[in-house]
Amino acid sequence: MATAEHSTDELFDEFLENRGHATEEPSWEESYNKKQCPDCGGLHENAATECSVCGWRP
Structure with missing residues (x-):
């Protein structure tokens, strides 16, 4: 049974891991001083908030 120390999210994350x-949480990767989309690998300027190749958003 779950203890009070662990939240439901933590237990679910542990199960998946x-x-x-x-x-x-998915976020931008970094490559050659640029942001890199974790889904398609597209490179973007540091000010990018959305991948212009596949439309991914953090």
Whole structure:
């Protein structure tokens, strides 16, 4: 049974991580001093808020 120390989200994240799934919030990656889309790999200026290639948003 779950203890009071762990929230439901933490337990769910642990369940997924134990099965090889990533549980981090998706965010921009960095490559050559530019933002890189984690979905398609498109490179963008640091001011970008949306991927102009696939439309991904953090």
